[in-house]
Amino acid sequence: MALIQQPVQGSSSLCANETIQTIHCFSRRVTSVSVMPTTCSTKSPKKRKDRKSSGLIPTKHQVDPKRELSRILRTDAAVKSIERKANSEKYNTLWPKAVLEALDDAVKENRWQSALKIFSLLRKQHWYEPRCKTYTKLFKLLGNCKQSEQASLLFELLLSEGLKPTIDVYTSLISVYGKCSLLEKAFATLEYMKSASDCTPNVFTFTVLISCCCKLARFDLVNRVLLEMSYLGFRCSTVTYNTILDGYGKAGLFEEMENVLADMIEDGDSLPDVFTLNSIIGSYGNGGNIRKMESWYNRFQLMGVEPDITKVLQIIMTT
Structure with missing residues (x-):
């Protein structure tokens, strides 16, 4: 953690000027990267001598506007009527497209209560077939809305329908x-997953769990997950490393962050990318350490990592 030193009397304006000059110098140099010279032609574009278009669509591609509008209105009306029918027991022969589109709309808009009602209606249809993909979609929605109890009930429903949970199902449940700060349940789900046949956790599963631990500043559990990965023969991906780096950086644990970055570079298989660069210089920028920020920017350039100039400038402007 960086210590904030009290300025010597009479030198505060000098330090401030030095910092501002450093930022301006760094900003000008970043702006100059990847800026290609442009050439302007003085020649006027040639006028096309083609015949003027009549604006008509060829007959074989022509669509009747009235029929198309009618089709759109019918579909929209059908989708909107699904939620009104979700509480009824008598609708079991509804149009599949309308039901599925209504479910998708509810998921996209994070309306978890409506989504579960529509899903209940979906299960009543004579054409319904249970699919893990649908459950995974709902788990992601419930995670965004932090509805852990509903997710637990949904998982029980999945099992009752005779489905065998996939890796995506377990990962989304974790x-x-x-996201609901229930790390004990998250780790218990991982253990349950490991005991299931033909459903071994993958790198993405562990990365999701690591992300949850980082957001709750449980870095002791991050090390536990890394040991588990190593025991099972998994190596960190670039995304895994970036997740840990971002967690340490936001927590102000810069020494630990640099240690992980050193491991990442030595790994050789999961090399730093533009997201790594953004995390490192963003963390030092937020911490007010401009010199470290510039130093790592230079080192990433030497490693061949091209910066996202817009992102870098945003970081500089907020420093």
Whole structure:
């Protein structure tokens, strides 16, 4: 953690000027990167001598506007009527497209209560077939809305329908518990997953769990997950490393962050990318350490990592 030193009397304006000059110098140099010279042609574009278009669509591609509008209105009306029918027991022969689109709309808009009602209606249809993909979509929604109890009930429903949970199902359920700060349940789900046949956790599963731990500043559990990964023969991906780096950086644990970055570079397989660069210089920028920020910017350039200039400038402007 960086210590904030009290300025020597009479030198505060000098330090401030030095910092501002450093930022301006760094900003000008960043802006100059990847800026290609442009050439302007003085030649006027040639006028096309083609015949003027009549504006008509060729017959074989022509669509009747009235029929198309009618189709759109019918579809929209059908989708909107689904939620009104969700509480009824008598609708079991509804149009599949309308039901599925209504469910998708509810998920996209994070309306978890409506989504669960529509899903209940979906299960009543004579054409319904249970799919893990649908459950995964709902788990992600419940995670965004932090509805862990509903997720637990949904998982029980999945099992009751005779489905065998996939890696995506378990991973999305772990994410739900993590987002709800229920790390014990998240780790218990991982253990349950490991005991299931033909459903071994993958790198993405562990990365999701690590992300949950980082957001709750439980870095002791991050090390536990890394040991588990190593025991099972998994190596960190670039995304895994970036997740840990971002967590340490936001927590102000710069020494730990640099240690992880050193491991990442030595790994050789999961090399730093533009997201790594953004995390490192963003963390030092937020911490007010301009010199470290500039130093790592230079080192990333030497490693061949091209910066996102817009992102870098945003970081500089907020420093």
